[in-house]
Amino acid sequence: MNKRFLLPLLLSLFSSFALANEIELEHDPIPTDRASVLRGAEQVATVCSSCHGLKYVQYRSLLDLGIAKETVDVWRGDKPLNSAMKPQMAPDDAAAAFGVTPPDLSLMAVAREGGVHYLYSYLMGYGVGANGETTNRIFTVTKMPDVLGISAASDAKQREEISAKAKDITAFLNWAADPRAGDRRSLGIYVIIYLLIMTILLFLWKKQIWRKIDAMEKL
Amino acid sequence: MFKSTLAWIDQRFPLTHFIKNDLADYPTPRNLSYWWNFGSLAGLVLVMQLVTGIFLAMHYKPDIATAFDSIQHIMRDVNYGWLLRYMHSTGASAFFAVIYIHMARTLYHGSYRAPRELLWWTGQGLLLLLMATAFMGYLLPWGQMSYWGAAVITNLFRATPFFGEQVVVWLRGDFQVGDATLTRFYALHFLFPFIIVGAVMIHLIALHTVKSSNPRGIELKPKDNIPFHPYYTIKDMLGVAVYLVVFSAFVFFVPNTLIEAANNIPANPMQTPAHIVPEWYFLPFYAILRSVPDLAGGVAAMGLSVLIFAAMPYLDRSRIPGGARYRPAYRFLFFIFLADMLVLGYVGAVPVTADTAIVGRVATEIYFLTFLLLPWISKKEEAYLIKRGLPPAVEEFLQNNANKKH
Amino acid sequence: MSSKDNVVNPERRNFLGKVTTVAGATGAAAACWPLVSSMNPSVDVLSNATTEVDLSHIPPGGMHTVAWQGKPVFILHRTEEEINRMKELSQIEPVADEKRVQQPQWLVVVGICTHLGCVPNRSENGWLCACHGSQYDDSGRVTHGPAPHNLDVPPYKFLSADRIVIG
Known part of the structure; x- marks a missing residue:
């Protein structure tokens, strides 16, 4: 949910305006379970990281996520544990090869309108154009090749596998964009429970103190 | 010990007086919602x-x-x-x-x-x-x-x-x-x-x-x-x-x-x-800015839309006390204004098109009209209410005000 | 107005009131914890809490300064002669040299004067603190005041013959 949509959402009930130029995103639920995130981490660390870095995610934080030290050691090579996840290809070389510098992925899951759904739809958005060229319906001028191969997928089973992979990658990048989200939610539950109890106690106490006033004639 | 410390302070700073008069015993109407x-x-x-x-x-x-x-x-x-x-x-x-x-x-x-x-x-x-x-x-x-x-x-x-x-x-x-x-x-x-x-x-x-x-x-x-x-x-x-x-x-x-x-x-x-898009709390004012197709005019309209609230004590000319409680026309105007704010907020949030531009213009006009018509509406309403008959409390209030003047 | 329960001063210090007050005060106190905690070292600072040092570059008699938790740590490669000279106890805070080293040729001490926190300079037979003139010997023990204590020995261990990790 985004505030730009909140108000229009309410008002569009009694208005005839439609939002202009909105791309239809796929709203498949993006998994948040650990297994998906870990599978996604592997994809990102071994495939995506050829070109893309995650400058706000250090290798040490992958350990906190629950990835084995040996695996992280393989991924980081000779980079220290405190190093950010850097792309294997130097940014200048990548820029020369693709025409643009591949963007950093740390915040990619929250940096586009639609968030994770944009990301998933983008990964799944490749197709074949009229002249046999690869296109992307979400981000038409993208320079990234169809790494997952969805545009060439022929049968449903293949599409299913690629979709699962795209979801895992999205799940990991969603974690990477806000690694403290788990702490946040688990603390939030206790805070809200406490505040609800306080609300009830204060409500009862308020009623008790106001008893004589509430019994008076209304003004 | 505590009492003597407090007495020492009170001789030099009105602590007890402040707590008593402005916090503890501060008289407050019992009917606040x-x-x-x-x-x-x-x-x-x-x-x-x-x-x-x-x-x-x-x-x-x-x-x-x-x-x-x-x-x-x-x-x-x-x-x-x-x-x-x-x-x-x-x-x-x-x-x-x-x-x-x-x-x-x-x-x-x-x-x-x-x-x-x-x-x-x-x-x-x-x-x-x-x-x-x-x-x-x-x-x-x-x-x-x-x-x-x-x-x-x-x-x-x-x-x-x-x-x-x-x-x-x-x-x-x-x-x-x-x-x-x-x-x-x-x-x-x-x-x-x-x-x-x-x-x-x-x-x-x-x-x-x-x-x-x-x-x-x-x-x-x-x-x-x-x-x-x-x-x-x-x-x-x-x-x-x-x-x-x-x-x-x-x-x-x-x-x-x-x-x-x-x-x-x-x-x-x-x-x-x-x-x-600005943050949601600026949207209505942003919509007013965009509704005037001229930089200086837009800025002036936006500034005025915030500052015009200050004129309220003088725009409301009714002798009937308070706000919406005893005054149906005022209440109606209030809700018109509120709805207009929501419309402006919506217009401020979406990209400008021919349709939203018209809605924005009209909503901006309504925004200022609710203020500018208030003196006239409040007077008309007052005359109508007095003719129709007032609740005893209001009657008494007007009587007291009239007595004070003489 | 002798009654405890009237309009001006309603009864409020009953069980319900006490429970609510205690619960509210507890919550308010707990809410301060994130503020206090946010001033503690952050995760990236803590992850620098250990430092690995390669000793092979330090010749006998040479000293190397490394940063550990933002503090200077002196690593002195002591010669046989220096080791022998340290057999005697120092006067101000007597500690045997063996207790301050893991291997006699390697002295590892935090390079912060125990007086007021300046960084002492290497001198002829140890260190001299330029701030207030404290002197330390080649075991990092104070030989001349005003410093009250010997230089601290940080926790460290040998990963191999010429590699240590401090912290």
Whole structure:
């Protein structure tokens, strides 16, 4: 949910305006379970990281996520544990090869309108154009090749596998964009429970103190 | 020991007098609704913003090379940094929500009317300070929305007669929004809240001089006033608890609802995001700005749309006391105004098209008409109500006023 | 107005009131914890809490300064002669040299004067603190005041013959 949509959402009930130029995103639920995130981490660390870095995610934080030290050691090579996840290809070389510098992925899951759904739809958005060229319906001028191969997928089973992979990658990048989200939610539950109890106690106490006033004639 | 210490202080500072007269025994109408909670609630929100802000300032770096990174450092590495940051960013929106409700209550119940004009105007000053503080704070994360929001708003000063260009450059300290702008916005964003605290003191002194209004709009007899403590302390605490439940739900579960996606991309002076939208609390005023197809005219209309509230004590000319309670036409006008605000908010949020431009224009006209027609409507309504017959309390009030004059 | 329960001063210090007050005060106190905690070292600072040092570059008699938790740590490669000279106890805070080293040729001490926190300079037979004139010997023990204590020995261990990790 985004505030730009909140108000229009309410008002569009009694208005005839439609939002202009909105791309239809796929709203498949993006998994948040650990297994998906870990599978996604592997994809990102071994495939995506050829070109893309995650400058706000250090290798040490992958350990906190629950990835084995040996695996992280393989991924980081000779980079220290405190190093950010850097792309294997130097940014200048990548820029020369693709025409643009591949963007950093740390915040990619929250940096586009639609968030994770944009990301998933983008990964799944490749197709074949009229002249046999690869296109992307979400981000038409993208320079990234169809790494997952969805545009060439022929049968449903293949599409299913690629979709699962795209979801895992999205799940990991969603974690990477806000690694403290788990702490946040688990603390939030206790805070809200406490505040609800306080609300009830204060409500009862308020009623008790106001008893004589509430019994008076209304003004 | 305690008593003698207190006596020692009281000879030198009116502590007991202050606690007794302004906190404990402060006479408060017994018929205040829960809409009266939002004043003290705004005070709490101010304190929370101050506290979280000061702790964030210990980790934030006001430099265009490091500002964006330092926010991520706060979000990822600082202990509970995410909590401080989300409380502060959500708190900004919460502050406006609380203040707008506080203002809506004042308008609905006519609490701005004599003798509370100064109370209303100090509140108006607080709103302007709050807007300035929020605007400058929004630049600090140095995301795309931060940057372009600041670029657009500072450009409004181009409408200054004769010196437009110079004023814009002076405000920014640069030809574009840049390092100098970020650093001064940070300095002022740190300073302004303390000025707000001072202004709140003045607001409270004014309040305690004229005392709280009440839903009837007629001052109550002394027997109908009750001591602030414990009645309103407990009622305010209950309001705080309910507020905190809602606030926490946002902070812990949907903290990004109010953060634009584009603000997760570092500021790029070479590329403007597809839609740039101000924060929701500026949307109605932004819509008014866009509805006038002329820079100076738009800026003037937007400025006037905020400042016109100050004229309310003089625009409302009815002799019938209070706000909507005894005055159906006033109540109707209030809800028209509220609906118009929502429409303006919607228009401010969507890209300009031919349709939204017309709606924006009409809504802007209605906005100003509700103010400008008020003197006439309030007089017509007064005549009609007197002819129809008034409730005894109002009758008595008018009689007393008439007697005073003779 | 002798009754405890009237309009001006209603009864409020009952069980419900006490429970609510205690619960509210507890919550308010707990809410301070994130503020306090946010001032503690952040995760990235803590992750620099250990430092690995390669000793093979330090010749006998040579000293190397490394940063550990932002503090200077002196690593002195002591010669046989220096080791022998340290057999005697120092006067101000007597500690045997063997207790301050893991291997006699390697002295590892925090390079912060125990007086007021300046960084002492290497001198002829140890260190001299330029701030207030404290002197330390080649075991980092104070030989001349005003410093009250010997230089601290940080926790460290040998990963191999010429590699240590401090912290």
